[in-house]
Amino acid sequence: MKVLGIASSPRRGGNTDLLLGEVMKGAASRGAEVKTIILNDLKIAPCQHCDGCLETGRCKVEDEMQMVYRELEDADRIVLASPVHFMGVTAQTKAMIDRCQALWVRKYVLKLPPLGNRRERKGLFISVGGRKIANLFESALATVKTLFRILDITYAGELLFPGIDEKGAIAKHPDALRQAFLAGQKLVED
Numbered sequence: 001m002k003v004l005g006i007a008s009s010p011r012r013g014g015n016t017d018l019l020l021g022e023v024m025k026g027a028a029s030r031g032a033e034v035k036t037i038i039l040n041d042l043k044i045a046p047c048q049h050c051d052g053c054l055e056t057g058r059c060k061v062e063d064e065m066q067m068v069y070r071e072l073e074d075a076d077r078i079v080l081a082s083p084v085h086f087m088g089v090t091a092q093t094k095a096m097i098d099r100c101q102a103l104w105v106r107k108y109v110l111k112l113p114p115l116g117n118r119r120e121r122k123g124l125f126i127s128v129g130g131r132k133i134a135n136l137f138e139s140a141l142a143t144v145k146t147l148f149r150i151l152d153i154t155y156a157g158e159l160l161f162p163g164i165d166e167k168g169a170i171a172k173h174p175d176a177l178r179q180a181f182l183a184g185q186k187l188v189e190d
């Protein structure tokens, strides 16, 4: 089983990175093949709405999103980790998600499987935010759940931690990293 981690924060070694690392360790401890990509290191242009994908379901923009499409197609489990930025996912995450419009075309226009085949995929979402307010994750959840639904990725759950701001603060949370490790194990066992 292949697990793809998508690190979507610009802050290396930050809170979502630490949580993602534990999820991947948990998955690996159950025998999964794990791989993490760091969106901030990739050149991914925002969708240009050029409609270049409308006839083929393939994006015409030749940048590193082409590699991300292949990784998504190869994965059985996808773990998306993004902190809250201005009440939504990070710009890095949103650029990648908008480029999945080509996969929306595959599914809804061309009536093809969005990720190339119909094998079961599951997705987990990880997020943190500095504030402690009721609707902190609402917008990010709506975006990520929509992505997973459109890509036929079953939503397997989430790890959400409010009130986590300083770099590395998540390590001081009583059991967040443990929760993440266990979530990684569960993700590949189910």
Ligand SMILES: Cc1cc2nc3c(=O)[nH]c(=O)nc-3n(C[C@H](O)[C@H](O)[C@H](O)COP(=O)(O)O)c2cc1C
Residues within 6 Å of the ligand: 009, 010, 011, 013, 014, 015, 016, 017, 082, 083, 084, 085, 086, 087, 088, 128, 129, 130, 131, 132, 136, 164, 165, 166, 167, 168
């Ligand atoms: C550009 C930017 C926007 C942010 N917007 C929010 C926000 O709307 N709400 C919030 O609670 N925290 C916000 N934060 C704080 C981050 O969510 C918080 O520092 C988080 O721990 C960062 O996670 P990371 O270490 O994985 O990058 C923002 C941080 C940045 C840099």
